[in-house]
């Protein structure tokens with residue numbers, strides 16, 4: 001999946017978790033800030049990609065970090081795209097949250113600001129440093145420190161699921177390689193697993209899928225802004241029941 005698709009699917013996943021009641025955020029500002037963080041975290045697993053958005057985000061430091069992560073995690077679509085990678089991102093976000101309550105909010109703010117700034121840049125909104133600062137200020141204003149680790153985890157999980165929908169797939173059990181008895185495109189001899197309904201990364205199918213998710217996020221944004229009163233899922237089910 002491409003960066004934009006990852007961000008939009010992560011934002012959609014976070015909003016869907018909220019709409020379905022699995023996560024409950026009633027305050028619109030908190031929902032907006034955490035959605036931006038989730039969208040940015042949707043690109044986090046590609047911190048192993050030398051030519052990805054993260055590598056280009058804060059040069060030259062980001063390039064060094066990416067090189068180091070790729071070395072530790074075995075290369076692209078390996079460690080950071082596995083259950084271990086998810087656990088790492090989760091622990092990182094959780095530690096940042098704990099530090100905040102110990103009086104040191106710097107790591108949590110840096111994480112939220114970096115993710116949010118990255119998402120804004122991907123969505124072609126004013127991103128970069130200004131976007132990061134706005135998200136940091138938003139995190140403080142809405143006091144969404146406790147919710148951030150969940151947003152980060154949801155975003156990173158959406159990334160791995162997204163890559164699993166493309167031909168190349170992922171190996172969720174890295175560094176272990178579980179080989180199938182009968183290799184197929186769903187579970188290859190390399191241990192990579194996929195449900196390749198979107199075809200190759202960047203395919204037309206992926207673009208259509210991202211477009212649908214973007215419509216969901218856009219409709220939800222109207223709810224957050226108070227323009228519509230029902231989130232998209234409810235709006236559609238009401239529309240259907242009215243027929």
Ligand SMILES: [Zn+2]
Nearest residue numbers: 045046081163
């Ligand atoms: Zn990826």
